[in-house]
Amino acid sequence: MKALVIEGARQAAIRELPYPEPGKNEVTIEVKRVGICGTDLHIFEGEYLSHFPIVPGHEFSGVIHSVGEGVTGLHAGDRVSADPSLFCGACQFCLTQRGNHCERWGALGVTKNGSMAEYIAVPAANVVKLPNSMGFDEAAFIEPVACIVHAMNRLQLKVGSRVILFGAGAMGQQLIQALSVSGASEVVAVDISPGKLAMALENGATKAVLSQRLAEEIKADPQYRFGFDTVIDVTGIPAVIETAMPYIGPAGTYLQFGVTPDHASIRVNPFELYHKDWTLLGSMAINHTFIPAFHWLKERRIQVKPLISKTISLEEAIPFFNEPKSPDLLKVQIEL
Template identity: 65%
Template sequence: MKALVIEEPNVAVVKEVPYPKPGAGGVTIKVENVGICGTDVHIFKGEFISPYPIIPGHEFSGVVHEVGENVTNVKVGDRVTADPSLFCGKCQYCLTHRGNQCENWGALGNTVSGSMAEFVSVPSENVVKLPDSLSFEVAAFIEPMACVVHGMNRLQLQVGDRVALFGAGAMGQQLVQSLKMAGASELVVIDISQKKLDMAINRGATKGVLSQDIAQLKEEYPHGFDVVVDATGIPQVIEQALEFMGPTAKYLQFGVTAEDANISISPFKLYNKDWTIIGSMAINHTFLPAFHWVKEGRIELESLVSKTLTLEETVEFFHSNRDPDLLKVQIKI
């Protein structure tokens, strides 16, 4: 089969690799759509925990092509997606509902071969059948939405909280809708793209601010916000975002940074202002809740796809500079 393989940092090729035949309890899926995640870009650049060579891709949809022994929950021809999480289920973290901190953590496209290929093999218990009403394009958003659900569970937003969100890309747009539904009052979004800010306002943000006008925002909100969320993963932006935390504020680090990135923070302010700093790593048993949210149309996703590429075009995309107006890019296999 054909697959995109990152052979080492900054080296990606499309080539023939062995077909992933399912083992007992496994399912092989013919991939239809794959979303390109910021984590995939970090893997390409050598900034994540992934081994090499690796087939990336962890947000996808497709059709069951083959099932292994003892598989009863799906059959050949079913339209599906799958939770890419590979938790051991036995360590102290898995046994205390903290699977995303599993001592043997793994995930499709992160630690083992993923979905930027014609076929991908997954454990049958990870597979979720799709209703006919859900397109392959939208179904490929269930995984990123599962990350959003985990982040929202970690944040525990209070109804009426005033929120500042840095980053209005595809993930930012999903966060805007989720924060609105969770009860945010003021929801100010900051980004470098006016087009993205306009979209965020249409989805529930109360104000959009261009990054170049951030000083003006500081004057408008001298006491900061109740909640600050970063969806960029850019250290300089993160340090800037921390400056908008008001007394007793919560900060959510949602965006993925390079593994060796560092920021500066005032420990006195952390102490003196009663701040809460929260991380949000991937998915933590939130794939099914995200599926239900998407299935019921609670989050508008279809218009977030800016571009669809082939596997070959994806190699070039990894090397290219990002258009600031670009939202989600998907691969059509």
């Protein structure tokens, strides 16, 4: 089968790999759609947890092609998506609802070959069957929405909270929708792209601010003099994070959602952290949130189709990985 293989930092090629036969309690899925994620780009750049060679791709949907021994309730031809998380289920963290910190943590497309390939073998327990109303394009968003659901579980947003969010890309747009349906009052979106800000307003943001106008429009505005209840970074850019943190208000909460390079560091004022009773949160991938995300998407609480900027082939993904990305780009999907 054809697969996109990252063989080293900034080295990707289409290769012929053996068909992944389903093991015991596994199914092999014929991949139809794969979302390209910021994490894939970090892997390509050699700044994430993966070892090379690796087939990336952890946001996908497709059709079951073959079923391994011991699998019940799933059949060839079923339209499905799958949680890429590979948790051992037996360590101290798996046994205390912290599977995303599993001692033997793994994920399809990160530590094990993923879905930028014609076929992928996955544990049957990770699979959800899709209703006919859900397209393969939407189903490839269950994984990112599962990351959003985990972030919302981390935040425990109080109804009426005033929120500022930096980075209105594909994940930012989904978070804006999640915050809006979960009771935020104001959601201020900050980005460098006017197009993304216009979409943020359609998705429930109450105010949209160009990054270069942040000082005039927010810092200088008396209604924001005490900052925000919740500050979220979705950019993963250290300089943006240092700009964002001073907007955390008294007893406010900061959420690091964007993924920075693994060696990045930022400066935090520990006096402010103490004096303002700040809460600093991280949100790592998915933590048993794939099924709630599936339901959220199935009921269309979050609109994802408008987030697809373009659909490309597996071959076209190689130049896409290599080229500079437009600031207006949202989600790019691979169609197989």
